[in-house]
Amino acid sequence: MKVEEVRPQEAYGLTYEAAGVSIDAGEELVRRIKPLVRKTFSERVLTDIGGFGGLFDARFPDMKFPVLVSSTDGVGTKIKVAIEANKHDTVGQDLVNHCVNDILVCGARPLFFLDYFACGKLHVEVGESVISGFVKASQENGCALIGGETAEMPGMYAEDDYDLAGTIVGVVDRDRMFRRENVVAGDVLIGLPSTGLHTNGYSLARRALLERYPLDSKPAVLNGGTVADALLKVHRSYLDPISKLLERFEPGKDIHALSHITGGGIVGNTSRVLSDELELDINWNAWKRPAIFSLIQEAGMVPEEDMRRTFNLGIGLILLVPSSTSEAVEDALKNIGEKPVRIGHVVRK
Amino acid sequence: MKVEEVRPQEAYGLTYEAAGVSIDAGEELVRRIKPLVRKTFSERVLTDIGGFGGLFDARFPDMKFPVLVSSTDGVGTKIKVAIEANKHDTVGQDLVNHCVNDILVCGARPLFFLDYFACGKLHVEVGESVISGFVKASQENGCALIGGETAEMPGMYAEDDYDLAGTIVGVVDRDRMFRRENVVAGDVLIGLPSTGLHTNGYSLARRALLERYPLDSKPAVLNGGTVADALLKVHRSYLDPISKLLERFEPGKDIHALSHITGGGIVGNTSRVLSDELELDINWNAWKRPAIFSLIQEAGMVPEEDMRRTFNLGIGLILLVPSSTSEAVEDALKNIGEKPVRIGHVVRK
Numbered sequence: 127m128k129v130e131e132v133r134p135q136e137a138y139g140l141t142y143e144a145a146g147v148s149i150d151a152g153e154e155l156v157r158r159i160k161p162l163v164r165k166t167f168s169e170r171v172l173t174d175i176g177g178f179g180g181l182f183d184a185r186f187p188d189m190k191f192p193v194l195v196s197s198t199d200g201v202g203t204k205i206k207v208a209i210e211a212n213k214h215d216t217v218g219q220d221l222v223n224h225c226v227n228d229i230l231v232c233g234a235r236p237l238f239f240l241d242y243f244a245c246g247k248l249h250v251e252v253g254e255s256v257i258s259g260f261v262k263a264s265q266e267n268g269c270a271l272i273g274g275e276t277a278e279m280p281g282m283y284a285e286d287d288y289d290l291a292g293t294i295v296g297v298v299d300r301d302r303m304f305r306r307e308n309v310v311a312g313d314v315l316i317g318l319p320s321t322g323l324h325t326n327g328y329s330l331a332r333r334a335l336l337e338r339y340p341l342d343s344k345p346a347v348l349n350g351g352t353v354a355d356a357l358l359k360v361h362r363s364y365l366d367p368i369s370k371l372l373e374r375f376e377p378g379k380d381i382h383a384l385s386h387i388t389g390g391g392i393v394g395n396t397s398r399v400l401s402d403e404l405e406l407d408i409n410w411n412a413w414k415r416p417a418i419f420s421l422i423q424e425a426g427m428v429p430e431e432d433m434r435r436t437f438n439l440g441i442g443l444i445l446l447v448p449s450s451t452s453e454a455v456e457d458a459l460k461n462i463g464e465k466p467v468r469i470g471h472v473v474r475k
Numbered sequence: 476m477k478v479e480e481v482r483p484q485e486a487y488g489l490t491y492e493a494a495g496v497s498i499d500a501g502e503e504l505v506r507r508i509k510p511l512v513r514k515t516f517s518e519r520v521l522t523d524i525g526g527f528g529g530l531f532d533a534r535f536p537d538m539k540f541p542v543l544v545s546s547t548d549g550v551g552t553k554i555k556v557a558i559e560a561n562k563h564d565t566v567g568q569d570l571v572n573h574c575v576n577d578i579l580v581c582g583a584r585p586l587f588f589l590d591y592f593a594c595g596k597l598h599v600e601v602g603e604s605v606i607s608g609f610v611k612a613s614q615e616n617g618c619a620l621i622g623g624e625t626a627e628m629p630g631m632y633a634e635d636d637y638d639l640a641g642t643i644v645g646v647v648d649r650d651r652m653f654r655r656e657n658v659v660a661g662d663v664l665i666g667l668p669s670t671g672l673h674t675n676g677y678s679l680a681r682r683a684l685l686e687r688y689p690l691d692s693k694p695a696v697l698n699g700g701t702v703a704d705a706l707l708k709v710h711r712s713y714l715d716p717i718s719k720l721l722e723r724f725e726p727g728k729d730i731h732a733l734s735h736i737t738g739g740g741i742v743g744n745t746s747r748v749l750s751d752e753l754e755l756d757i758n759w760n761a762w763k764r765p766a767i768f769s770l771i772q773e774a775g776m777v778p779e780e781d782m783r784r785t786f787n788l789g790i791g792l793i794l795l796v797p798s799s800t801s802e803a804v805e806d807a808l809k810n811i812g813e814k815p816v817r818i819g820h821v822v823r824k
Contacts, residue, residue, distance in 0.1 A: 140775035142785045145679040149784075172542055172649075179578040184533060184541035184646060192533035193521055194543075198589040198642060200626045229528040240547040242591065242640035275640070277549045280678055282638060289631060291591035291624070293547060293642035297533060300521075329629060330494040426489035435498075436491045 146280030151248040155276060158250065159257045166264040166271040171238070173272070180272030182238050182295075191300035195234035197225050198293045202389075203328040204357070209287060211341050211354040214252050217290060218259025220325050223363035224388070225294035226267045227443065230368055231384040231399075233303045233377050234296035236269035242291040243276045246283035256290065267365050269294070302372075306399040308382040313472040314452040315396070315406065318367065319465055320442030322359035322418055326389045327436040331357065334426025347417040356418040364443045367464050374458060381455060383446040387438040392469075394435055396444050400472065408470040415440045441469060495629030500597040504625060507599065508606045515613040515620040520587070522621070529621030531587050531644075540649035544583035546574050547642045551738075552677040553706070558636060560690050560703040563601050566639060567608025569674050572712035573737070574643035575616045576792065579717055580733040580748075582652045582726050583645035585618035591640040592625045595632035605639065616714050618643070651721075655748040657731040662821040663801040664745070664755065667716065668814055669791030671708035671767055675738040676785040680706065683775025696766040705767040713792045716813050723807060730804060732795040736787040741818075743784055745793050749821065757819040764789045790818060 142149060173181035186192035201220050208217045218241070226236050241260050243253060253276060264271040283289065323331060339345055341354040348356055368384070375381050385396040393406055400406070419440065423433055433439065445466075447455050452468075459466040491498060522530035535541035550569050557566045567590070575585050590609050592602060602625060613620040632638065672680060688694055690703035697705055717733070724730050734745040745755055768789065772782055782788065794815075796804050801817075808815040 140679065140683050140777050141781045142676070142679045145682040147678045179544040179546045179581045179583065179645075181581065182543040182545070184535065184543045186533065194531040194533045194587075194644070195528040196531070196587065196589055196622055196642075196644065197528045198591050198622055198624045198640075200591060200593060200624055202626055203628050203631060206628075206630055232528045232530065234528065238543075238545065240545055240642050242547050242549060242642075244549060244638055244640070273545055273547055275547045275549055277551055278678075279549075279552050279555075279638070281555055281681075282552060282636060283631075287631060289593055289628070289638060291547075291593070291640040293545075293589050293591075295543070295545065295644060296528075327491070329496045329627075330489065330491045332630075333494040334489050428489050432490045 147278050148248055151250055152276060152278065154250050155248065155253045158254050162258060162261045163271050166261055166269065168270060171270045171272060180238065180240065182270065182272060186297060189299040192297050193300050193303065194295055194297055195229040195232045196293065196295045197228040198291060199224050199228065200289065200291045201325045203332060204325050205289060206332065207328060207341065207354065207357045211358060213354070213358060214255035215259045216358050216360050218256050219263040220361040221290055221292040222260055222263035222267060222269065223361045224325050225292055226269065226363045226365050227386040229294055229296040230365055231304060231386045232298060234298040235365070235369070236267050236294055236296040238270040238272040238295055239264055240273040240293045241271070243274065243288060244279055244283060245288035246280055246285040248276065248278045263363070267363055302377050304377050304383045306383060306401060308378050309399055309401070309404065309446050309472060311404060311472055311474045312449055313382055313446045314449055314468060315470045315472070316445040316447055316452065316456060317413065317441035317467045317469040318364060318443045320387065320438045320440055321362045322356060322416060324361040324388070324438055324442055326438065330428065330436055331422050334422045334428055338425050339421070345421055347421055362442060367459060367462055370462050371455065371458055375451065375455060380451045381445055381447050385444040385446065387442055387444065391435045391437060392439065392441055392444065399446060403475055404472050405475050406470055407473045412469045413440055413467045446472060496627050497597055500599055501625060501627065504597065504599050504602045507603050511607060511610045512620050515610055515618065517619060520619045520621060529587065529589065531619065531621060535646060538648040541646050542649050542652065543644055543646055544578040544581045545642065545644045546577040547640060548573050548577065549638065549640045550674045552681060553674050554638060555681065556677060556690065556703065556706045560707060562703070562707060563604035564608045565707050565709050567605050568612040569710040570639055570641040571609055571612035571616060571618065572710045573674050574641050575618065575712045575714050576735040578643055578645040579714055580653060580735045581647060583647035584714070584718070585616050585643055585645040587619040587621040587644055588613055589621060589642045590623040592623065592637060593628055593632060594637035595629055595634040597625065597627045612712070616712055651726050653726050653732045655732060655750060657727050658748055658750070658753065658795050658821060660753060660821055660823045661798055662731055662795045663798055663817060664819045664821070665794040665796055665801065665805060666762065666790035666816045666818040667713060667792045669736070669787045669789055670711045671705060671765060673710040673737070673787055673791055675787065679777065679785055680771050683771045683777055687774050688770070694770055696770055711791060716808060716811055719811050720804065720807055724800065724804060729800045730794055730796050734793040734795070736791055736793065740784045740786060741788065741790055741793070748795060752824055753821050754824050755819060756822045761818045762789055762816045795821060
């Protein structure tokens with residue numbers, strides 16, 4: 127009889143371990159991630175992990191009217207792709223970058239991030255890999271991973287399943303916010319490329335694709351990559367190019383607004399920064415869609431309307447720019463290695 | 476043939492709806508919760524829901540050195556009890572109050588909260604009920620429900636299952652923080668009663684109880700209440716009594732530290748505010764445990780050690796108080812209707 131089969135705790139009654147919650151695995155995970163997480167700390171972080179709350183210096187002496195901008199998100203069923211492909215180091219990056227972009231479109235730079243990691247059974251290696259993704263993207267975005275919660279929930283999640291949620295808090299001076307009031311008819315829509323689906327539309331993508339193209343298949347249009355590679359491409363952060371633009375261009379004046387293309391697609395998201403009398407005139411042929419979108423559309427016979435209201439279709443962020451500065455903004459983007467594309471205009475209804 | 480059975484979208488290809496994600500249900504939920512959520516807004520909230528990020532005034536002119544204190548948490552498998560009992564209006568309160576307590580033990584008062592609500596299928600009534608719980612507790616704690624994410628994830632969660640995560644951000648002046656450095660040998664441990672399990676130990680409790688005592692059963696010790704009632708008792712917030720104490724007593728001096736009793740129990744959590752040379756001397760007979768704990772222990776034959784490291788056992792918050800002020804603190808607590816209990820001391824190892 128192997129030692130594991132004795133399980134003496136059950137002979138003497140029910141313990142927390144026997145009920146499916148491993149305190150030791152949780153402690154081991156914390157031990158492993160502590161040095162990783164600490165790499166994200168700046169001198170503004172006034173705490174260490176393990177306390178009840180994360181502490182962050184809230185003095186903003188360079189700002190006239192500091193405004194905290196916060197957002198919570200998940201990665202949707204992209205997580206199912208990560209689990210099925212057994213590749214766990216990118217979904218954390220997806221989530222941080224998604225959240226960074228969500229507050230960036232208000233003009234805010236990130237301060238700190240907190241994660242929620244819930245699983246059926248805590249596999250320490252998987253947890254460490256997921257959290258290494260949070261750490262990597264937090265460092266890239268100059269954001270402190272200031273807190274988190276790991277929850278082992280047998281019976282809620284299948285043994286190898288897990289879900290993630292993340293919350294970001296950033297700051298912007300009120301005078302430097304993008305605002306929908308600034309957008310007017312005639313504004314040019316300048317799109318920046320996405321890396322793929324980012325974090326939206328995975329339920330549809332998986333239903334459309336996976337029966338015909340399993341995750342490890344290599345359809346010719348993907349140029350040698352697998353379906354898993356294409357679906358797991360990391361949601362990019364637009365913090366770096368937008369920060370560089372804001373060194374030269376004034377938010378609200380030279381650039382009227384930004385739109386992060388998530389669930390709801392280009393029109394659904396960009397309409398959120400339009401006043402009621404305005405709408406979008408999009409030239410849907412202005413750019414070439416990445417191959418993964420055509421593959422999804424063909425495999426699932428997905429109507430074009432559903433493609434447009436579900437996916438970013440290759441455009442991850444849109445700048446709404448007055449025509450007077452649009453060329454200068456495009457040139458500045460090209461100078462920092464971006465590939466901006468004019469995808470349409472704001473028009474009166 | 477019923478209309479629902481036609482499902483014309485499948486005849487013409489796969490849509491987002493057919494892939495199991497209902498955009499209409501999401502929009503209907505947002506329509507219903509918008510007026511509820513707005514009730515939690517103060518003049519410091521500079522936004523409305525529906526934007527990409529929640530905006531909050533970050534000026535703290537009354538503070539010398541404002542520190543943001545943040546925490547993320549879930550409610551663990553208490554959510555399974557809510558789902559099985561089909562009672563969804565309390566788990567949101569549990570989560571807000573849990574988070575409020577987690578930052579309260581640093582001395583912080585809450586500013587805003589963001590929720591994550593992920594489900595297998597979005598039932599609008601269930602979602603509305605869950606979010607009404609967030610709203611109720613946010614109002615009670617003077618906290619703005621500034622953002623949230625609703626995710627429909629077919630294939631990850633069973634159709635009627637859902638999970639919640641929440642993030643709170645609060646603020647404290649650095650000079651008014653509780654700190655572990657202040658705790659010394661001789662400090663008195665004053666416990667405040669919990670309402671029940673709060674949000675910890677549900678995997679063990681469910682395994683121990685539910686085979687013998689189904690959720691709708693009424694064991695005699697519960698005095699006419701059901702097991703579901705006892706298990707779903709709302710995790711209480713200690714913001715009100717602690718705020719009242721802090722009008723008279725100085726944090727760090729008259730009250731050295733606070734400990735919120737969550738997973739890990741009384742010793743696991745309170746040890747986090749002790750320096751290495753100190754430990755706790757608990758008188759485990761100093762208070763009467765609520766009946767639900769004895770029921771769990773007996774039904775599951777749970778060893779006493781596991782009870783202590785899993786459950787709060789009736790003590791939800793502990794104040795670590797110098798002996799010189801302990802009587803005054805106890806009297807003040809009694810005067811505002813609390814039932815403080817001396818449960819032990821801090822001692823040198």
